[in-house]
Amino acid sequence: MAGAIQNREAFLNNIANNLGRDRLTTPVNRPTWKHNPQDEVLKGASQDDLVQVLTDHCEKIHTTVINTTKSNLGSTLNGAVQNYGGGPVVTWKDDRFAEWGLKELFTNEWAKQEIDYHEWDFNSASTNINYAEKANIGITISEYTLAESATVVMLSSKDHGRTVNFLPKTYIALVPKSSIVPRMTQAAKKLRERHLNGKSLPACINFISGPSNSADIELQLVVGVHGPFKATYIIIDDL
Amino acid sequence: MPMKIGNERFGERVEKGINNSFMRGAVAGAQDNIGARRLNAIEELGNWEEWRSHGEEIRQHVLEHLDYYLEQLSDNVAKRGGNVFFAETAEEANEYIKEVVQSKNAQKVVKSKSMVTEEINLNASLEEVGCQVIETDLGEYILQVDDHDPPSHIVAPALHKNKEQVRDVFTKKLGYKKSADPTELAWHAREMLRQDYLTADVGITGCNFAVAETGSFALVTNEGNADLVTSLPKTQITVMGMERLVPTFEELEVLVSMLTRSAVGQKLPSYVTVLTGPREELDVDGPEDFHLVIVDNGRSKILGTEFQSVLQCIRCAACVNACPVYRHVGGHSYGSIYSGPIGAVLSPLLGGYEDYKELPYASTLCGACSEVCPVKIPLHELLHKHRQVIVEKEGKAPVSEKLLMKAFGLGAASPTLYKWGSKIAPTAMNPFTSEDKITKGPGPLKAWTEVRDFPAPNKERFRDWFKNREKGGGTSWPEPSKTEKHF
Numbered sequence: 001m002a003g004a005i006q007n008r009e010a011f012l013n014n015i016a017n018n019l020g021r022d023r024l025t026t027p028v029n030r031p032t033w034k035h036n037p038q039d040e041v042l043k044g045a046s047q048d049d050l051v052q053v054l055t056d057h058c059e060k061i062h063t064t065v066i067n068t069t070k071s072n073l074g075s076t077l078n079g080a081v082q083n084y085g086g087g088p089v090v091t092w093k094d095d096r097f098a099e100w101g102l103k104e105l106f107t108n109e110w111a112k113q114e115i116d117y118h119e120w121d122f123n124s125a126s127t128n129i130n131y132a133e134k135a136n137i138g139i140t141i142s143e144y145t146l147a148e149s150a151t152v153v154m155l156s157s158k159d160h161g162r163t164v165n166f167l168p169k170t171y172i173a174l175v176p177k178s179s180i181v182p183r184m185t186q187a188a189k190k191l192r193e194r195h196l197n198g199k200s201l202p203a204c205i206n207f208i209s210g211p212s213n214s215a216d217i218e219l220q221l222v223v224g225v226h227g228p229f230k231a232t233y234i235i236i237d238d239l
Numbered sequence: 240m241p242m243k244i245g246n247e248r249f250g251e252r253v254e255k256g257i258n259n260s261f262m263r264g265a266v267a268g269a270q271d272n273i274g275a276r277r278l279n280a281i282e283e284l285g286n287w288e289e290w291r292s293h294g295e296e297i298r299q300h301v302l303e304h305l306d307y308y309l310e311q312l313s314d315n316v317a318k319r320g321g322n323v324f325f326a327e328t329a330e331e332a333n334e335y336i337k338e339v340v341q342s343k344n345a346q347k348v349v350k351s352k353s354m355v356t357e358e359i360n361l362n363a364s365l366e367e368v369g370c371q372v373i374e375t376d377l378g379e380y381i382l383q384v385d386d387h388d389p390p391s392h393i394v395a396p397a398l399h400k401n402k403e404q405v406r407d408v409f410t411k412k413l414g415y416k417k418s419a420d421p422t423e424l425a426w427h428a429r430e431m432l433r434q435d436y437l438t439a440d441v442g443i444t445g446c447n448f449a450v451a452e453t454g455s456f457a458l459v460t461n462e463g464n465a466d467l468v469t470s471l472p473k474t475q476i477t478v479m480g481m482e483r484l485v486p487t488f489e490e491l492e493v494l495v496s497m498l499t500r501s502a503v504g505q506k507l508p509s510y511v512t513v514l515t516g517p518r519e520e521l522d523v524d525g526p527e528d529f530h531l532v533i534v535d536n537g538r539s540k541i542l543g544t545e546f547q548s549v550l551q552c553i554r555c556a557a558c559v560n561a562c563p564v565y566r567h568v569g570g571h572s573y574g575s576i577y578s579g580p581i582g583a584v585l586s587p588l589l590g591g592y593e594d595y596k597e598l599p600y601a602s603t604l605c606g607a608c609s610e611v612c613p614v615k616i617p618l619h620e621l622l623h624k625h626r627q628v629i630v631e632k633e634g635k636a637p638v639s640e641k642l643l644m645k646a647f648g649l650g651a652a653s654p655t656l657y658k659w660g661s662k663i664a665p666t667a668m669n670p671f672t673s674e675d676k677i678t679k680g681p682g683p684l685k686a687w688t689e690v691r692d693f694p695a696p697n698k699e700r701f702r703d704w705f706k707n708r709e710k711g712g713g714t715s716w717p718e719p720s721k722t723e724k725h726f
């Protein structure tokens with residue numbers, strides 16, 4: 001249902017008035033900008049170059065990077081989970097987990113290891129948030145990954161709870177190597193295209209770079225404020 | 240906190256600031272620290288002037304077509320099921336937000352840091368109707384727990400407090416029992432606030448940039464507080480200054496990149512969150528109900544005037560971090576939540592000359608602010624324009640520049656400051672130089688040049704100067720003896 005808009009006409013008329021003209025009634029075309037420095041950053045870098053840039057920057061933002069292949073993903077992820085002290089683990093609901101052969105790990109293998117596991121389920125709304133709040137690890141998948149700033153991009157949906165990225169104590173992002181782009185420029189273009197093609201944007205898009213932190217007390221860095229204390233990216237060679 | 244802080248006279252505030260030696264050390268340290276990080280970040284990026292020109296052209300285009308983009312934004316927010324309220328004044332904004340909050344019978348509101356909600360004094364108006372309002376940004380939280388101590392910096396609001404003071408506040412107000420270690424303090428705040436996120440009825444945020452084409456808006460934080468504020472409460476209210484928008488995702492990206500580099504020298508902060516409307520139908524988290532409040536509160540009066548460019552501001556505080564006067568007097572001296580050069584330009588425009596006529600004089604007109612501004616606002620020229628307007632209105636300057644410089648502790652006795660300033664923006668001084676001597680300087684220089692001529696600034700750039708100074712390792716005000724070789 002469309003929302004309400006209140007007080008708009010007088011407000012906008014006043015703006016036009018102050019700008020010394022009538023209201024603009026025909027569409028304003030986005031100008032051809034004179035400057036486009038963003039397109040030059042990491043231009044021409046190969047996928048491997050981008051992995052290197054991403055890896056280097058991860059060090060600066062207190063984030064662990066692990067490279068793996070599709071066939072080794074299960075054992076790599078299991079190792080990362082153990083490294084963070086095991087469960088409870090919460091993940092999105094996403095078909096790619098099965099495609100990457102992780103179902104066995106999530107259910108049987110973790111049951112054996114006594115690692116508690118919850119898959120996001122939109123049918124049981126509050127259970128998810130309660131679980132995520134107690135969870136030790138959240139696991140999600142990056143849609144676009146920005147090499148320059150070591151940023152994973154998370155798109156929300158009924159199966160992709162946004163709080164999986166924030167409430168658990170630590171988080172692990174699965175990063176398909178094919179998702180890596182030079183910087184936010186490319187992700188922004190893709191998201192815009194998606195919108196222009198009539199596919200609606202997710203309600204929440206998270207650009208996440210490492211664990212949460214603050215420097216509000218004497219400018220000293222504290223890692224782990226409202227979100228996770230630690231972060232790991234697992235880069236999956238899917239090319 | 241309203242925009243105006245306290246009722247002390249300008250001179251009293253300045254004196255207090257100058258006598259607070261911890262604060263002055265903290266400010267100097269912060270300026271050096273953030274300044275160096277910013278320089279690293281923009282040098283690594285390369286092409287910074289090109290970026291600035293791009294930032295400027297985007298912001299100018301938006302301001303020239305502001306009614307169009309706000310119409311587009313509001314249509315798109317409504318299409319996604321969000322409600323939009325246009326508020327001409329602070330009162331209208333507060334009334335609307337109160338109504339929403341009361342219609343939900345809300346008892347508890349969590350908030351992420353936002354200058355515009357400070358400007359309209361939203362917290363007080365919600366508290367009036369019995370709502371508990373909790374600031375979740377660590378710096379803001381500290382100030383709130385300390386009986387609403389005012390912020391002293393746009394990006395680092397609790398900069399003026401040291402960790403022992405924070406510990407004492409937490410001990411007294413929150414029963415905190417641990418040390419003054421920033422990590423322990425922050426983790427305590429985390430624990431306290433977790434419960435608040437989970438039990439709050441309403442989340443309130445500001446808006447770094449809205450995107451007209453999609454009806455989205457972006458929030459930029461390192462702590463992740465804005466994400467919990469916008470994913471747990473059932474109702475979300477976002478308040479934006481009416482000028483804070485861009486046409487599409489492509490411009491959003493550019494300005495976010497420039498904001499975080501200019502503000503703290505980061506490529507991107509830990510969290511950039513782009514939200515569009517309330518949650519989708521089957522989503523489990525995110526608000527069910529979303530309201531966008533677009534605030535004028537004096538901004539439209541600036542449009543079409545010679546001060547219009549100040550609305551290009553993206554609130555990065557780079558100008559604050561570069562300002563020698565801010566360094567000396569601290570944020571509280573400005574008597575406004577907007578401090579530093581941006582505060583000195585903006586506060587008189589939004590709050591009136593009556594309260595803020597001295598602020599345009601809280602500047603050496605050295606031009607350091609204009610040089611660092613990512614969207615190329617000619618801040619020192621706007622300060623100069625303010626002075627012209629004030630003198631025209633009042634027949635005289637409200638404060639003697641000479642006395643003021645003395646009050647700032649930047650007395651004419653030493654030409655060091657003048658040298659420091661003039662190094663920063665040699666070009667800004669050119670109109671006043673003749674044959675390598677300055678004869679009629681602007682601002683404080685005028686006070687000095689009445690007495691004697693000064694050698695004209697050489698062409699060493701601020702960047703070089705800053706680097707040289709960094710190599711020297713000093714964080715304090717440059718002593719003539721230590722810096723002489725660089726001049």
Ligand code: SF4
Binds near residue numbers: 553608613614
């Ligand atoms: S005036 Fe420029 S430098 Fe100052 S806060 Fe605004 S954008 Fe940043």
